[in-house]
Amino acid sequence: MTADHVPQWLQTATKKKQQRDEAIQRFIDAETTQSELNEPPATNGAPSESTAVDGVDLVLIAITSRAITASQLLRAYINRLTEIFFDDAIRQANELDEFFKQNGRLVGPLHGVPMTFKDQFDVKGYDSTLGYVGRAFKPAQQDCVLVSLLKKLGAIIVAKSNLPQSIMWCETDNPLWGLTVHPKNPAFTCGGSTGGEATLLSLQGSMVGWGTDIGGSVRIPSHMNGLYALKPSSTRLPYQGVSVSTDGQEHVPSVIGPMTRNIDSLVAVTKAVLNANPWDQDPKCCPVPWRSEIFEDALSRPLVIAVMRDDGVVKCHPPISRVLDEVASKLEKAGHELVSWSPGSLHQDCIDIMDQYYSADGCEDIRRDVEAGGEPFIPHVETLINRGKPISVYEYWQLNKKKIELQKRYLDLWNSTKSQKSDKPIDVLLTPVIPHSAVPHRMCRWVGYTKVFNFVDYPAVVLPGGQVSKELDSEATKLMDSYQPRNSLDKWNWNMFDLNAMDGMPIGVQVVSRRLQEEKALGAAMAVDKIVNNTASQVTFCTSGIMGKKKVLVSYGVDIDAVAGWLGSYGGEDSTSDISRGLWAGTIGTQRLLKLFDKYNIKATWFIPGHSLDTFPEDCAAVRDAGHEIGLHGYSHENPVDMTFEQQRDVLDKTYKQLTAFCNGKPPRGSVAPWWETSKEGTELLLSYGIEYDHSMSHEDYRCYWLRTGDSWTKIDYSKKAEDWMKPLVKGQETGLVEIPGSWYIDDLPPMMFMKKSANSHGWVNPRDVEQIWMDHFDYFYREYDEFVFPMTIHPDVSGRPHVVLMHERIIEHINKHEGVEWVTMEQMADDFKKNNKVPEVHI
Secondary structure: OOHHHOOHHHHHHHHHHHHHHHHHHHHHHHHHHHHHOOOOOOOOOOOOOHHHOOOHHHHHHHHHOOOOOHHHHHHHHHOOOOOOOHHHHHHHHHHHHHHHHHHOOOOOOOOOOEEEEEOOEOOEOOOOOOOOHHHOOOOEOOOOHHHHHHHHOOOEEEEEEOOOOOOOOOOOEEOOOEEOEEOOEEEEEOOOOOHHHHHHHHOOOOOEEEEEEOOOOOHHHHHHHOOEEEEOOOOOOOOOOEOOOOOOOOOOOOEEEEEEOOHHHHHHHHHHHHOOOHHHOOOOOOOOOOOHHHHHHHHHOOOEEEEOOOOOOOOOOHHHHHHHHHHHHHHHHOOOEEEEOOOOOHHHHHHHHHHHHHOOOOOHHHHHHHHHHOOOOOHHHHHHHOOOOOOOHHHHHHHHHHHHHHHHHHHHHHHHOEOOOOOOEOOEEEEEOOOOOOOEOOOOOOOHHHHHHHHOOOOEEEEEEEEOOHHHHHHHHHHHHHOOOOOHHHHHHHHOOOHHHHOOOEEEEEEEOOOOOHHHHHHHHHHHHHHHOOOOOOOOEHHHOOOOOOEEEEEEEEEOOHHHHHOOOOOOOOOHHHHHHHHHHHHHHHHHHHHHHHHOOOOOEEEEOHHHHHHOHHHHHHHHHOOOEEEEOOOOOOOHHHOOHHHHHHHHHHHHHHHHHHOOOOOOOEEOOHHHOOOHHHHHHHHHOOOOEEOOOOOOOOOOEEEEEOOEOOOOOOOOOHHHHOOOOEOOEEEEEEEOOOOHHHEOHHHHOOOOOOOOOOOOOOHHHHHHHHHHHHHHHHHHOOEEEEEEEEOHHHHOOHHHHHHHHHHHHHHOOEOOEEEOOHHHHHHHHHHHOOOOOOOO
């Protein structure tokens, strides 16, 4: 075909793709040139996988702690994108970095967060094509309200993504950009109409995606790709400046909604936008800011959840039903009350009216957009526009009357559905998202499970629930042959089920609340997510306004080894130089740590060997008088494993009495075994003296536990037959002693203590490397667990040194940025554990 015979629409589409590809190439060339000039790479100083900072809240922590800059994070995401506007995004990231450098604070609660948008959102200087050829090369004159707000909040606007011609389809295909496929299987659909965003998120190409939803358009692709999404009620989030097909219709408004890879980010961006007063810029937005009390209420109590397993029109595929049942079962076991939701014919009645709305104008709006570019209709859109002629104004009014009647029926059903157990009204619905997982292209037909909630205008959150499994779903699949479909749609849905092809595809569930109760839907979804996906609320950052239920007990354990440490442990017992270092630790090192704790108002636990108490009475008295806890740590830092029972008993007896007298009659409650070596006899001795906790073992790392003692194991003896030493560890017996976990990785001495007789203890590890390890431990625990303990082990010998004192200041300030943190002594940590955990029935 010669150029003269190429259709104009195809020439336009080709030119538009070329524009996109050139923008990508410019970025690649710039990055390559920088590398060839041996300049610092664009991600200089950033983690090699910056996209591991996966969450709005984690971005704020990473930027504030200077672990990464906005520019570094942006480049990590740009490397995974296709359709983009790089130049403006990089410029914005550089401006954010400069602001933080100059002011030492974040621009807003979304500072540095990379975001992408469905190709409907107006971004100044760029097209909003909606997948129509006729809208190409017509750049927007200004940002839409949402983009404008997000920029002010600090978000970085990176790209726009693909959508279907007309938007009115749950797949993603158009003549301008082409077909978007599923990341797990290119023969399958990624869903739609916000399929481009779902694909970007699934491939780590974005952190937050924004789409629109008029029948399931953010929820269906999120379900098919294992993502999280919110469809709010209309008027809650700003739609002003978002281009849309059938613009002007108000009967079932399209709404905007965020999509993310975790529930925390979904909450964070929704809250940030609602608290930015969008109603001041969008006349359709209701003036309702984020209501924390509703969100927190849904998180803090057992909910009454109505479960809809079948909408009465199209039956779900076996994997969808199984996953929903599994989710419901887990919720019930967790204490939530479940009731059945049976809409009867109500869903079909609602969908019938909604389908008439879709073509109320005879699809004139869509037809004009397609014909403006001369492009062909994709099959689904061609079917849509051939439905019929436009209806009259009177007929339209009658539809509106029926809509209100059906909305009232739905509300009445909600109000009349209560728990049979407690008679409490239902809080939320739990439903499927669509009756199947991702399917081959152009096979989707029924979206009633999502569309009905656009009709009644209820907010809905989609979250991952499971996936298709050949192992788990094969038995139920065998029963399909006997199923008699209810109608042609049901038959179509049933016939396209292919367990082998769908194996491993994600399956989501939908949490629905009443109109304008987005906070309740999100709070309930977070509660469900924690139970079903074993997630915990991620980092809660003060300036972001994110609310999370966190309980973090942080403690410093200070071992004043001083001279005692050199008398048989560190190999310096014959060295006047090493003894001199011990003298420094017991005096100057101890005083510096007291000053550090006083600066940050921290009460620590000091484990003082009897030798240190005798050698440095005034310095130890300063510890006591400052209100710190004091615990046992042997006398001369002797190794319990090398001692006889009598020696262990004598040391404990002396030091117990010594510390009790020193603390004015208050006996010690805790102990740290020198060398972190415990013994069965030593544990029994501690219990006989009334010691309540130990801080020496590492069976756990983020929570306390009941210490077990008496484990036995068989060492390898190559002189014997293999069968003699191929034996498992035999567990001993739990004790009534609380164990506060110790960790060599959160101990200052191994990496930073110079010991002449230990070749691997050179002592010159950069404290910033140690600091990063400790912070990484804390950040991981904070991301993964709602509750955890974080005991840190330090020594004046090391942490009293100037470079390490500064390290602790940075660590303390990093930890203090997180909500839910409480600095405690270790006796308080042990008391908290005992308050919530019964002593084992059989214990030593």
